Amino acid sequence: MMTIRIGLIGAGGIARSRHLPGLQKLEGVELAAVANRRYDNALKAAEEYGFGKAYRTWQEVAEDPAVDAVFVCTPPYLHKEITAYCLARGKHVFSQARMAMNLPEALEMLKLDESTRLTTMLCPPPNYMKVEPYALQLLAEGTLGDIRHVSLTHPSGQYSDPRKPLHWRQRADLQGINALDVGIMGEVLNKWFGPVKTLYAEGQTWVTERPQDNEGFSRVELPDSVTVIGRFARGPQLTALFSGAVQGGTPQLSIHGSRGTLTCYPEASYLLLRTVEGEKRLDVPADRIKEWTVERDFIEAVRQGRKGDPSFRDGAKYMAFTQAVADSIRTGGRVAVAEIS
Known part of the structure; x- marks a missing residue:
């Protein structure tokens, strides 16, 4: 099984309550690097969840050769910038919702997604998921x-x-x-x-x-x-x-x-x-x-070399x-x- 090494940008509530516990349950997943707006919180997340490294800036996570895929768990104002930076460095990207600040940004992200074979995926809504x-x-x-x-x-x-x-x-x-x-x-x-x-x-x-x-x-x-x-x-x-x-x-x-x-x-x-x-x-x-199988779904999409669901196109539609x-x-x-x- 191909090991997927994860970088996390933004170690806040959604990452701690859903994504990190979900990733820890998966075989062949390594928590490689983490960054947060406050470095002390990145250090705490590294210690609590077993990340190999804690960085002061999100750019360092994206540039780390030991990272294969990045979970972007920041507020929307950074989603487009981080996504573009990560894709340009060959990293698969999972982005927290909401996709972007507005529709023009979402369309730029969709264009970036269409230009690469790297796996991208947005976090789906938990609302009404069970039914x-x-x-x-x-x-x-x-x-x-x-x-x-x-x-x-x-x-x-x-x-x-x-x-x-x-x-x-x-x-x-x-x-x-x-x-x-x-x-x-x-x-x-x-x-x-x-x-x-x-x-x-x-x-x-x-x-x-x-x-x-x-x-x-x-x-x-x-x-x-x-x-x-x-x-x-x-x-x-x-x-x-x-x-x-x-x-x-x-x-x-x-x-x-x-x-x-x-x-x-x-x-x-x-x-x-x-x-x-x-x-x-x-x-x-x-x-x-x-x-809720969101983390597993993304890792499977990476291993299979395909886009995730919800896709960036789905995100552009709800941003419209x-x-x-x-x-x-x-x-x-x-x-x-x-x-x-």
Whole structure:
């Protein structure tokens, strides 16, 4: 078995909670090098997870001849730069979502990807992952009849406390246009229903300034709430609410058809089916539950010499949705979503 030597750039929450534990379970994977914005955190990660080296800069990870593939786990503002740097040095690249700061950056990354045979892959959304194969099976079998409306509600209270410090996900210089769950759910919508053709969006920032770094207050640059009304290219309508400024809501995705409605929950392994005959809980069969195998999927793609899934093209498609939402909020009008063939 070919040993794949991993370099990690960004040893934060997602790397520690998912990617590093996943990589440690795989045979033929070596944790070779790590870098983080703070060098002391890189040293801690090296000691805790057994990396061979800890570097002060991410460029050193990309330049290390002992590294075959790089996991990019930084905020989006560095994704394009690090990806380009790594590919130019012959490294396979796994990039954390969201793919890029905006659609133009995503298209540049896609062009880079198309110019190389190196393996690239984006982190998939965990939301609705468990039920996805079964839900798509039910849709393909016509359980709901003609799909006429998709209703998405993603409320949370993460930004409801005005005293809470500014989070990096509220900073446009780090996040770009990636507000709330817009991009992650744009990815799910694309995969399940195809692209949204046109949309209208409104954004609201309920708390406009927050404390930052004990140095006074900073402006909140991304909205606390986003509402979207759109139409899929295949015909169904979309309504979506994304909010970080409310309490007590339940995130869910409901698919309304001519024969029934199917409701899904982000982390659940069951669905609710409502028809004229009543409501029924559908537990996903054990062999149809999609578990988190992201790290294994990337390593297998590297060994097989192919692109990973989700691909950079998939990322460009959800960035087109996110860009349209941002453009509609900015202009106050209905926007056509860029087509990514």
